[in-house]
Amino acid sequence: xxxxxxxxxxxxxxxxxxxxxxxxxxxxxxxxxxxxxxxxxxxxxxxxxxxxxxxxxxxxxxxxxxxxxxxxxxxxxxxxxxxxxxxxxxxxxxxxxxxxxxxxxxxxxxxxxxxxxxxxxxxxxxxxxxxxxxxxxxxxxxxxxxxxxxxxxxxxxxxxxxxxxxxxxxxxxxxxxxxxxxxxxxxxxxxxxxxxxxxxxxxxxxxxxxxxxxxxxxxxxxxxxxxxxxxxxxxxxxxxxxxxxxxxxxxxxxxxxxxxxxxxxxxxxxxxxxxxxxxxxxxxxxxxxxxxxxxxxxxxxxxxxxxxxxxxxxxxxxxxxxxxxxxxxxxxxxxxxxxxxxxxxxxxxxxxxxxxxxxxxxxxxxxxxxxxxxxxxxxxxxxxxxxxxxxxxxxxxxxxxxxxxxxxxxxxxxxxxxxxxxxx
Amino acid sequence: xxxxxxxxxxxxxxxxxxxxxxxxxxxxxxxxxxxxxxxxxxxxxxxxxxxxxxxxxxxxxxxxxxxxxxxxxxxxxxxxxxxxxxxxxxxxxxxxxxxxxxxxxxxxxxxxxxxxxxxxxxxxxxxxxxxxxxxxxxxxxxxxxxxxxxxxxxxxxxxxxxxxxxxxxxxxxxxxxxxxxxxxxxxxxxxxxxxxxxxxxxxxxxxxxxxxxxxxxxxxxxxxxxxxxxxxxxxxxxxxxxxxxxxxxxxxxxxxxxxxxxxxxxxxxxxxxxxxxxxxxxxxxxxxxxxxxxxxxxxxxxxxxxxxxxxxxxxxxxxxxxxxxxxxxxxxxxxxxxxxxxxxxxxxxxxxxxxxxxxxxxxxxxxxxxxxxxxxxxxxxxxxxxxxxxxxxxxxxxxxxxxxxxxxxxxxxxxxxxxxxxxx
Numbered sequence: 001x002x003x004x005x006x007x008x009x010x011x012x013x014x015x016x017x018x019x020x021x022x023x024x025x026x027x028x029x030x031x032x033x034x035x036x037x038x039x040x041x042x043x044x045x046x047x048x049x050x051x052x053x054x055x056x057x058x059x060x061x062x063x064x065x066x067x068x069x070x071x072x073x074x075x076x077x078x079x080x081x082x083x084x085x086x087x088x089x090x091x092x093x094x095x096x097x098x099x100x101x102x103x104x105x106x107x108x109x110x111x112x113x114x115x116x117x118x119x120x121x122x123x124x125x126x127x128x129x130x131x132x133x134x135x136x137x138x139x140x141x142x143x144x145x146x147x148x149x150x151x152x153x154x155x156x157x158x159x160x161x162x163x164x165x166x167x168x169x170x171x172x173x174x175x176x177x178x179x180x181x182x183x184x185x186x187x188x189x190x191x192x193x194x195x196x197x198x199x200x201x202x203x204x205x206x207x208x209x210x211x212x213x214x215x216x217x218x219x220x221x222x223x224x225x226x227x228x229x230x231x232x233x234x235x236x237x238x239x240x241x242x243x244x245x246x247x248x249x250x251x252x253x254x255x256x257x258x259x260x261x262x263x264x265x266x267x268x269x270x271x272x273x274x275x276x277x278x279x280x281x282x283x284x285x286x287x288x289x290x291x292x293x294x295x296x297x298x299x300x301x302x303x304x305x306x307x308x309x310x311x312x313x314x315x316x317x318x319x320x321x322x323x324x325x326x327x328x329x330x331x332x333x334x335x336x337x338x339x340x341x342x343x344x345x346x347x348x349x350x351x352x353x354x355x356x357x358x359x360x361x362x363x364x365x366x367x368x369x370x371x372x373x374x375x376x377x378x379x380x381x382x383x384x385x386x387x388x389x390x391x392x393x394x395x396x397x398x399x400x401x402x403x404x405x406x407x408x409x410x411x412x413x414x415x416x417x418x419x420x421x422x423x424x
Numbered sequence: 425x426x427x428x429x430x431x432x433x434x435x436x437x438x439x440x441x442x443x444x445x446x447x448x449x450x451x452x453x454x455x456x457x458x459x460x461x462x463x464x465x466x467x468x469x470x471x472x473x474x475x476x477x478x479x480x481x482x483x484x485x486x487x488x489x490x491x492x493x494x495x496x497x498x499x500x501x502x503x504x505x506x507x508x509x510x511x512x513x514x515x516x517x518x519x520x521x522x523x524x525x526x527x528x529x530x531x532x533x534x535x536x537x538x539x540x541x542x543x544x545x546x547x548x549x550x551x552x553x554x555x556x557x558x559x560x561x562x563x564x565x566x567x568x569x570x571x572x573x574x575x576x577x578x579x580x581x582x583x584x585x586x587x588x589x590x591x592x593x594x595x596x597x598x599x600x601x602x603x604x605x606x607x608x609x610x611x612x613x614x615x616x617x618x619x620x621x622x623x624x625x626x627x628x629x630x631x632x633x634x635x636x637x638x639x640x641x642x643x644x645x646x647x648x649x650x651x652x653x654x655x656x657x658x659x660x661x662x663x664x665x666x667x668x669x670x671x672x673x674x675x676x677x678x679x680x681x682x683x684x685x686x687x688x689x690x691x692x693x694x695x696x697x698x699x700x701x702x703x704x705x706x707x708x709x710x711x712x713x714x715x716x717x718x719x720x721x722x723x724x725x726x727x728x729x730x731x732x733x734x735x736x737x738x739x740x741x742x743x744x745x746x747x748x749x750x751x752x753x754x755x756x757x758x759x760x761x762x763x764x765x766x767x768x769x770x771x772x773x774x775x776x777x778x779x780x781x782x783x784x785x786x787x788x789x790x791x792x793x794x795x796x797x798x799x800x801x802x803x804x805x806x807x808x809x810x811x812x813x814x815x816x817x818x819x820x821x822x823x824x825x826x827x828x829x830x831x832x833x834x835x836x837x838x839x840x841x842x843x844x845x846x847x848x
Binding site for chain 2: 011013015018019020027029043046054057076077163221224233288299306316320364365397399
C-alpha cells in the first residue's frame with residue numbers, strides 16, 4: 001500500500017499565471033525520492049474557502065500527506081496558517097519564543113532597508129501564530145513553516161519563496177509526524193530513458209510490441225515528448241524490477257542510437273561530462289543568448305564554457321565572429337555555410353577547443369518561400385574533425401523554435417563529442 | 425453572480441514536474457479577458473480515477489466551465505476523452521467524418537517522417553472517438569478538441585501541445601455551449617500597477633492606510649513580489665471602478681518614482697518602446713546570455729537589439745569587449761569599473777547607441793569575504809550622458825541571482841532612458 005500525497009500551491013499570482021510556480025516541480029522530485037506517490041497538485045487563489053476546499057479534496061483523495069506552499073507572508077491575503085488551523089481543528093496560538101525569533105530576524109532587515117517599525121510589528125506577530133500542537137519550523141526567511149497533524153493526515157505548511165521553502169522542507173522531513181508517514185512509503189525504483197530524434201508514435205509501437213511479447217503489468221510507464229527529446233519513465237516496485245530492466249534492454253535493441261541517457265542524466269549533464277576541461281564557445285543568432293544561458297545554468301560552467309557572441313545582425317557576424325562578407329552575400333545569414341563560419345569563428349575568437357553555432361528564423365516575421373520561419377542551421381566545429389552542419393525546419397511559434405533550437409544544438413555537439421555517426 | 429471555472433491539467437510528466445505547464449497560465453489569461461473567475465487549477469497524472477476525481481472536485485466547487493488540457497494523444501495513457509465521456513454520461517462514438525479528416529492530416533506527416541502505417545491507424549481511430557452530443561473541434565494538430573455538455577456544466581477538452589491548445593480554444597469559444605456560459609459572465613475591469621525597488625511591507629502599509637482612509641471594499645487586490653518587481657492587480661466590478669482609480673492615485677502619490685507601469689505593460693515592453701530604433705548591445709558575465717535571451721524574446725527585437733557578448737573569462741572581457749587588462753588586475757572582474765568598461769565596449773564593438781553590462785558572482789562558488797556570492801555590478805552606457813553604474817548584493821541561489829540580475833539590468837537601462845534619477 002503506497003502513501004499518496006497532494007500539493008496545494010496557493011496564491012492568486014500563480015493561479016492567474018502571472019508567476020510561474022517553481023515549488024511544485026521541486027516538491028514532486030523530493031516526494032519521488034521518498035517513494036511517496038503524488039496524486040494531485042492544486043493551484044488555488046488567496047480565498048480561504050477555496051483553500052479549504054482544496055485541502056478537503058486532498059483528504060477525499062486519500063492523501064496522507066498534504067503540502068501547501070505560500071500564503072505565510074505579512075499581507076492580509078496571506079491566510080494559509082488560519083485555514084490549515086481550521087481544517088485540522090487546532091486553533092492558532094501566539095508562540096512567544098517564535099515571535100521573538102522573527103523579531104530578531106526582521107530587525108536585521110529593518111536596519112538595512114530602513115523600514116517602518118510599526119508595519120513590521122504587525123507582520124511579525126501574524127507570522128508567529130501556530131496551530132495548537134503543531135510543530136513550528138525555524139524560519140529560513142521571516143515566515144516559519146509548520147507541520148500540522150490533522151485527523152490522520154499531516155499538513156506541511158511551507159513559505160512560498162523557493163529558497164525558504166527548500167530550507168523549511170529539509171526541517172519538515174525530520175519532524176516526528178512526517179517520519180510516521182514515511183514509515184509506510186513504498187520502495188519504488190525508477191528508471192528514466194531519454195532519446196533524441198524519433199517520433200512518439202514509434203516508441204508507442206515498441207511499447208505495444210513489448211507488452212505483447214513479455215507483458216508490462218506491474219510497471220508504471222509514462223512517456224513525454226518535449227523540445228524534440230522523448231523521455232520514458234519506468235517505475236517498478238522491487239518485485240517488478242527485472243521486468244523494468246527487460247524493457248530497457250528492448251528499448252536499447254530497437255532504438256539504441258537514439259538513446260542518450262539511461263541513468264537519469266540530462267543532455268546538459270552529458271555535455272558537461274563530455275567536455276570535461278575542454279573549452280566551448282558559441283555563436284548564436286535566432287536563439288539570442290539562450291544557448292549560452294543554458295550552458296551557464298550549471299554551477300561550475302566556467303570549467304568548460306569560454307563565452308559566446310550573440311550576433312543578431314550581419315555586421316556583428318562579420319565583426320565579432322569573422323564570418324566572411326562574401327559568404328553572407330552569397331548564401332544568406334541562415335545557411336549551412338554561415339553556421340559553419342560562425343562556429344569556427346566563435347572557437348577562434350575565444351580560443352576554445354570547440355565552437356557551436358545556431359542561425360535561423362525564429363519568426364513570426366522574416367520567412368521567405370525559400371527559407372521559411374522555423375528554418376535553423378547548426379554547426380559544431382573543433383576536435384580536429386570536420387565541422388558537423390545541419391539545417392532543419394522546426395515547427396511552432398517563436399518561443400518553440402528558439403527553445404527547440406537550443407536542444408538541437410546541444411545534441412549536435414553531443415554526437416560530435418561522442419564520435420558517433422550524426423543522423424542526416 | 426460571477427461564473428467560476430476550473431482547469432484540469434493532465435499528464436504525469438507535468439505532475440512530476442519534468443515538464444513545465446505553459447497552458448494553465450495562457451488559459452488563465454483568456455478566462456480573465458472573458459470575465460470568468462478562475463477558481464482552481466489541478467494537475468493530475470494519467471490515472472483515470474484521479475482525473476475523474478479532479479472533474480468531480482471542480483463540479484463540487486461550482487465551476488460552470490471546466491477546461492482540460494492533455495491526454496488526447498495516441499498512446500494508451502491518453503485517457504481524457506474516455507474519462508470526460510463517463511463524467512458527462514455520454515458514451516464515446518466513432519465520428520467517421522472526423523476519422524477521415526485525421527487520416528488525411530496524418531498521411532502528410534507519415535510521408536514526411538516515414539512512419540509505420542499500422543501504428544498510425546490505431547492512433548487515428550482512437551482520436552476520432554467523440555462523446556455522444558459533444559462538439560468535436562477541427563484538429564489543429566492531429567487530436568481534435570471537444571466541447572462536452574455535462575449536466576449543467578461545460579467541459580472543454582483541449583490537446584496538450586500549446587499551439588494545438590490555443591488553436592482549439594479559439595474554436596471552442598465560438599460553440600453554442602460555450603456561448604451560453606459566457607452570457608452569465610461578469611464584466612470585470614482589471615488594473616495592473618508595477619513597481620520596482622520597494623519592499624512588499626511598505627506597499628502593505630500603503631494598502632492598510634488606504635483601507636482606513638477611504639475603504640477598499642468591492643475591490644479584489646492581489647500583490648506579488650517577483651525578481652525585485654512588485655505587481656499589484658486590482659479587480660473591480662463596474663460600480664467599484666472609481667474606487668480602483670482612487671487607489672491607483674494613492675499609489676502614485678506615495679510610491680510615484682517606483683512605479684514603472686500602470687497600463688499592464690512589462691519592463692520588457694517599456695524597454696522596447698523607450699529604445700524605439702536606437703540600438704542596444706550587451707556584455708554579460710554571470711547572466712551568461714540570459715539578458716540577451718530576454719531582450720530577444722520579443723518578436724521584432726532586431727529593431728533595437730544589436731547583439732551581445734557573453735564573456736565568462738577575463739580574457740574574453742579583454743579580447744571581445746576591450747576591457748583594459750589593468751582594470752581587471754586592479755579592481756577584479758566584479759567591479760563597477762569593469763562593468764562600465766564592458767558596457768562601453770559592447771556599445772562600441774556592435775556600433776550601438778547604448779551598452780548594458782552585468783558582471784557578478786552567481787555562485788554557489790567563487791565568493792570571497794570581500795565580494796560575496798550574489799554581488800553583481802551593472803552599467804548602462806550611452807545616450808551622451810555619464811554611464812550609470814551600480815553594485816548590489818542579490819540574495820538567493822544561483823538561479824535567483826541570474827534571473828534577478830537580468831531584471832535589475834533592464835530597470836537600470838529604463839531609468840537611464842527615461843532620464844529620471846537613478847536611486848542609489
